[in-house]
Amino acid sequence: MRSTRHAREGQIFGLPEYAVKIITVVVLVLLWEFLSQTGYINPLHLPRPSILLSTLWELMIVGYPTGITVWIHIKATVWRILQGYFLAAALAIPMGLIIGRSYLLDRASNSIITFARSVATISLLPLAIAWFGVGEVSRVLLIAYGCYWAILTNTIQGVKQVDTNFINAGKMLGASRSQLFFRIILPATLPRIFAGMKIALGVGFMVIVAVEMVGTIEGLGALIQQARFYYSSNIAIDGMIFIGIFGLLISIVLDSLEGILLPWAVGLEEVER
DSSP states (O other): OHHHHHHHTTEETTEEHHHHHHHHHHHHHHHHHHHHHTTSSOTTTSOOHHHHHHHHHHHHHTOTTTTOOHHHHHHHHHHHHHHHHHHHHHHHHHHHHHHHHOHHHHHHHHHHHHHHHHSOGGGGHHHHHHHHOSSHHHHHHHHHHHHHHHHHHHHHHHHHTSOHHHHHHHHHTTOOHHHHIIIIIHHHHHHHHHHHHHHHHHHHHHHHHHHTTSSOSOSHHHHHHHHHHTTOHHHHHHHHHHHHHHHHHHHHHHHHHHHHHOHHHHHHHHHHO
């Protein structure tokens, strides 16, 4: 029974899970094309997939409509995302570990963190422009701000959820503070840190679209903004598709890293099931 259950894991209707996902996407795209061709979907509002592919080709080869190819837009967006994302992680993870280990800091900062998380990152755009100007600094800092809170809160919760029995056992065996941290607390917190980084990734891609619509002609957000001036929903949708694809790819990379770095965490999830 157990071997049969494991043999069926990762399968849907007898097919590999990835194959079912691909088939689902293909079926939805074909249905979209059919409904557009038959007039059930207004092509002015939602262009059919074949038109989107044609526009995508022009974006890649000639840089329609501004002469800037989509590759330049992608490069600009990905670079800004990575800068803000890793800046947030570099600041949030150490701070979360410190706050999570201190009852006093946790209680003192709880209201401040809740307040700061409630402030929409996009609402800070005018303030960022006033302080840092319309440039890369304001864009990267806003992305970092949006990503920071998701990583921070998950890191704090991860530290607080470490089983105290493990810590007490380490102390009884004579472990030093650094050994307790690096051998028990940090490994136990890493799954929550990775969870926070995945959430932060989605936040970062939402923020990048808004910050690239102001003061720049490069980036997928800028491309979507240009589509508005040309009344081209084709370009806007292609831009959104690219953002979704790159978000998916980075999420897959994070999942792979988690599986490589934390194989014991994956095994623990299997046991809990």
